[in-house]
Amino acid sequence: MTDIQAGTEAAAAAASTSAQVPAIELDGVVKEYVAHGEVVQAVKGVTLTITEGEFFSLLGPSGCGKTTTMRMIAGFEDPSRGTVRLHGQDVTDVPPNKRDVNMVFQSYALFPHMNVWENVAFGLRRKKIGEAEIKRRVGEMLEIVALTGREKRRPREMSGGQQQRVALARALVNKPRALLLDEPLGALDLKLRQAMQIELKRIQREVGITFVYVTHDQSEALTMSDRIAVMNDGLVEQLASPREIYESPSTAFVAGFIGTSNLLSGTVDRIVSGSAVLRLGQEGRVLVAGDGFQVADPVAVTVRPEKITISTEEPTGDLSVVPGIVSEVVYLGLYNSYAVSLADGAEVTVFQQNALDSTSTAERGDAVWLSWQPRHSYAIGS
Amino acid sequence: MSTVTTQRATEPAKRVRGRSRLGDRLLKGYVWLILAWLFLPIVVMVVFGFNDTQSKSNVTWQGFTLKWWGRLGDYPDLTEAVLNSIQIAVLATVITTLLGTLMGLALGRYRFRGQGATNLVMFAAIASPELVMGASLLSLFISSGVQTGFATVVIAHVLFSLSFVAITVRARVIGLDPSIEEAARDLGASTWVTFWRVTFPMILPGVVAGALLAFALSIDDFVITQFTSGSTQTFPLWIWGATRIGVPPQVNILGTLIFAVGVAIAVFNTVLSRRRT
Numbered sequence: 311m312t313d314i315q316a317g318t319e320a321a322a323a324a325a326s327t328s329a330q331v332p333a334i335e336l337d338g339v340v341k342e343y344v345a346h347g348e349v350v351q352a353v354k355g356v357t358l359t360i361t362e363g364e365f366f367s368l369l370g371p372s373g374c375g376k377t378t379t380m381r382m383i384a385g386f387e388d389p390s391r392g393t394v395r396l397h398g399q400d401v402t403d404v405p406p407n408k409r410d411v412n413m414v415f416q417s418y419a420l421f422p423h424m425n426v427w428e429n430v431a432f433g434l435r436r437k438k439i440g441e442a443e444i445k446r447r448v449g450e451m452l453e454i455v456a457l458t459g460r461e462k463r464r465p466r467e468m469s470g471g472q473q474q475r476v477a478l479a480r481a482l483v484n485k486p487r488a489l490l491l492d493e494p495l496g497a498l499d500l501k502l503r504q505a506m507q508i509e510l511k512r513i514q515r516e517v518g519i520t521f522v523y524v525t526h527d528q529s530e531a532l533t534m535s536d537r538i539a540v541m542n543d544g545l546v547e548q549l550a551s552p553r554e555i556y557e558s559p560s561t562a563f564v565a566g567f568i569g570t571s572n573l574l575s576g577t578v579d580r581i582v583s584g585s586a587v588l589r590l591g592q593e594g595r596v597l598v599a600g601d602g603f604q605v606a607d608p609v610a611v612t613v614r615p616e617k618i619t620i621s622t623e624e625p626t627g628d629l630s631v632v633p634g635i636v637s638e639v640v641y642l643g644l645y646n647s648y649a650v651s652l653a654d655g656a657e658v659t660v661f662q663q664n665a666l667d668s669t670s671t672a673e674r675g676d677a678v679w680l681s682w683q684p685r686h687s688y689a690i691g692s
Numbered sequence: 693m694s695t696v697t698t699q700r701a702t703e704p705a706k707r708v709r710g711r712s713r714l715g716d717r718l719l720k721g722y723v724w725l726i727l728a729w730l731f732l733p734i735v736v737m738v739v740f741g742f743n744d745t746q747s748k749s750n751v752t753w754q755g756f757t758l759k760w761w762g763r764l765g766d767y768p769d770l771t772e773a774v775l776n777s778i779q780i781a782v783l784a785t786v787i788t789t790l791l792g793t794l795m796g797l798a799l800g801r802y803r804f805r806g807q808g809a810t811n812l813v814m815f816a817a818i819a820s821p822e823l824v825m826g827a828s829l830l831s832l833f834i835s836s837g838v839q840t841g842f843a844t845v846v847i848a849h850v851l852f853s854l855s856f857v858a859i860t861v862r863a864r865v866i867g868l869d870p871s872i873e874e875a876a877r878d879l880g881a882s883t884w885v886t887f888w889r890v891t892f893p894m895i896l897p898g899v900v901a902g903a904l905l906a907f908a909l910s911i912d913d914f915v916i917t918q919f920t921s922g923s924t925q926t927f928p929l930w931i932w933g934a935t936r937i938g939v940p941p942q943v944n945i946l947g948t949l950i951f952a953v954g955v956a957i958a959v960f961n962t963v964l965s966r967r968r969t
Contacts, residue, residue: 386874406877419875423893432889436880484879 331398333488333520334360334383334411339392341378352378354544355392360488360522365514367523367531370541371567379541380490380524385409397487407436412481413490416497418473420465426452426476427461433484451483454513471502478513488520495530507533528568532556540564556614562690565612572615572658573690574632578607585684591653594632597684610690615661617686620648620672621679629681634658636676648672650680734951741944748938760941767942773930774946780842780926781910784849788906792854793899796861797891800868814855825852826919833920840922848920849910856909857902864898897965904957911950 341353353375360366368376381387382394385406394402401409412433421429430451434444452458455475465473474494481489491510495503511534514521525531531538532552539549540563548560559565562573576588576596586603588596588611598611613630625631637657638649648660658680672678740750744757765771799810817825829848833840872894876886892899914928921929927950931943 384878386877406874407880407882411878413875413878415871415875417869417871419869419871421872421876421890432876432881433879436885480875480879 331362332359332395333362333364333397334522335393335395335398336379336383337393337395339379339382339389339394341375341382341387342390351544353382353389356541356544356546357392358539358546358549360520363518363520365511365521365523365534365536367525367535367538368541369525369528369531369538369567371526374541375544376524376526376541377492380413380492380522383488383522384411384413384490410487411490412484412486413492414477414481414494416493418465418477418494418497420473420476420480422465424464425461426457426463426465426468429465429476430480430483432480437484447483451479454482454516455479470498471506474498474506478510482513482517482519485517486519488522491521491523493525494523495525495527503530510534532568540567542567557686558688559612559690560688562610562612565688565690570615570659570661571612572618573610573612574652574656574658574687575608575610578603578605578609580605590632594652596630596632596687597628598687598689599684600689603689611687612690613682613687615647615659616645616663617682618658618660618680619682620650620660620662621681622672622676624679625681628684630684630687632658632680634678634680636672636674636678639672639674646671650678737944737951738948741941741948743941743944745941748940750939750941750944760945764942764945767940769925770927770930770934770940770942770946773925774927776842776924777911777927780845780849781907783846784853784910785903785907787846787850788853788857789899789903791850792857792902792906793861793895795854795858796863796898796902797865797895799858800862800865801870814858817852817855818859822852822913822915826916829916830919840920842924844920844922845917845924845926848916849906849913852913852916853906853909856905857899860902860905861895861898864895868894897961900961900964904954904961908954 336356336358339353339356340351343350343352356375356379368379370376378387382389383396385401385404385408389402392402393400396410421432424432427448430448431444434447439447449458452461455478457472457475457479460468460472465476468476474497477494494510495506498506507530510521523531523534532555535552537549537551538555540547540555542563548555548564550560555564556568559568559571565571565573574590574596576590576594578586579589579595580587581603582597584601585597585599586609588598588609590596596611598609603609619625620636624633632652634650634652636648637651640647640649643664645661645663648662650658650660652658660680740753741760742756742758743750743753744755744759745752746754795810798804799807826848829844829851830840833844838844868891873886873891876890877883881889912928914932917926917929918932927946931939934940934943
């Protein structure tokens with residue numbers, strides 16, 4: 311709990327110190343391609359602000375426009391419309407070699423004809439920095455990524471994880487205003503990927519540079535990011551902290567893409583102060599916070615599987631309550647996963663932790679009551 | 693129980709190994725046969741440079757001598773022909789490598805209108821018989837009023853070796869990860885610096901291989917050169933002329949030298965590209 315608080319505080323602090331000049335601003339950025347004589351929009355108008363020192367993730371499925379968005383920040387793609395600003399300066403027409411951001415490529419893109427030291431020194435050489443200074447900074451950076459002693463190695467003589475760290479060092483040694491990472495851990499195996507996630511976070515804290523991280527892996531984004539922009543079909547669906555995105559997804563897409571989520575639909579039965587009571591079937595009632603509901607409106611809500619309690623008796627109190635029949639029970643060690651069929655045919659997934667008290671254990675075919683706190687379900691814009 | 697299983701497991705393996713030993717020997721013998729087949733003519737050429745021949749023709753072995761090496765310049769028109777050949781080959785190689793590398797880069801990297809046609813023309817240039825190309829070049833030069841000679845030979849040599857360079861470079865370019873160049877740009881290199889520091893070193897083995905091919909094709913070309921040379925003599929043309937009266941050992945020595953230089957460059961390129969990638 312304290313860790314999470316410290317994290318949010320750090321993010322808030324980072325956000326407040328640089329409220330004056332954001333590291334990166336995208337303003338109505340659109341990217342169109344012409345493919346087979348047809349105009350295709352890869353990015354359909356993205357506006358977002360990334361603050362100094364932030365670990366910011368662009369998360370979405372492949373083809374959602376996240377990589378194109380990053381390539382427009384780097385300067386490899388020209389936006390069809392809109393502006394890209396780095397530290398308040400309009401860089402929309404500035405070529406990549408004149409932009410103060412560096413990128414870590416998915417394929418690492420190390421120079422195969424140069425050794426590790428030459429690879430890392432490449433950017434500093436272009437800036438015409440003195441040889442002594444280059445020596446000092448490259449040495450320092452290789453120490454940070456734990457590659458000291460491997461200066462003379464060629465990229466092909468190194469493992470994937472090592473190549474990854476060379477790519478990171480080669481970008482970071484230039485002290486860019488922001489570091490762009492394009493699915494940098496995609497080629498690594500699971501164990502190494504998890505180790506590198508922690509490593510990346512440590513390096514980011516150590517160097518204090520803004521990280522923009524492109525990934526399709528939701529757990530990776532949740533683990534490392536201060537804020538996440540979830541992208542789908544060329545648009546940002548939600549931009550918020552990992553906790554907020556997980557706990558209160560604002561669209562059905564976000565709810566479905568991040569973790570497991572149940573989507574329930576009902577109609578507004580009555581309005582109580584600040585919230586609506588939905589009716590689901592004969593006996594189900596779901597409380598949803600928010601205004602602007604009209605009686606008889608159809609409304610969709612999401613609720614996470616681990617927020618739902620299964621009981622055989624109808625629970626009392628200010629809870630959302632829906633009856634159903636258990637159609638499947640899967641034992642998963644740490645928890646049980648239940649599939650519960652509702653009267654309207656919808657299936658709800660419920661995770662119940664295998665705690666000491668196992669009285670709530672239900673069997674297949676049991677009639678049960680599902681209940682959860684009203685604050686755990688959210689109305690979804692459809 | 694376990695010993696029985698191991699015995700059973702090793703027996704058939706032995707038999708396989710025995711059979712492969714015979715196969716290995718056959719394969720080795722075959723390889724040496726092929727190598728001998730390829731190198732015998734070259735060995736004969738080199739050896740007859742040391743032949744103490746008395747007659748005009750140099751076809752029967754008459755004893756070892758080094759005297760021809762000292763009398764390399766006995767035939768001033770032969771020396772001139774060799775120098776012509778070297779000049780033409782160097783010039784044609786430089787021009788071909790330059791143009792062919794640019795072509796290879798364009799064909800390997802971009803998609804453009806006329807790309808298919810360009811590939812087709814390149815293939816046609818390789819596949820078309822030298823006789824056809826030589827004859828058509830000659831009629832082209834005559835009809836456009838160009839005096840055949842040194843310059844037309846260079847033009848012709850560039851023409852027929854261009855495709856070879858373009859294709860070798862293109863193969864190299866297609867194999868490149870485009871994000872490596874983007875990385876260079878991202879790290880502050882201009883397009884010019886990116887090309888010379890990153891792209892060029894990566895395609896260099898292809899460029900050198902193409903250049904070697906172009907040089908080898910040019911220095912010993914006879915058919916097309918015969919059509920387009922006018923009064924200019926080259927090494928192969930001189931040898932052709934000399935066959936009627938007998939080829940002197942100097943020709944063997946010059947051939948040996950050209951061969952040695954070619955081998956040296958090829959070995960150098962192999963070592964270099966092995967160190968590089």
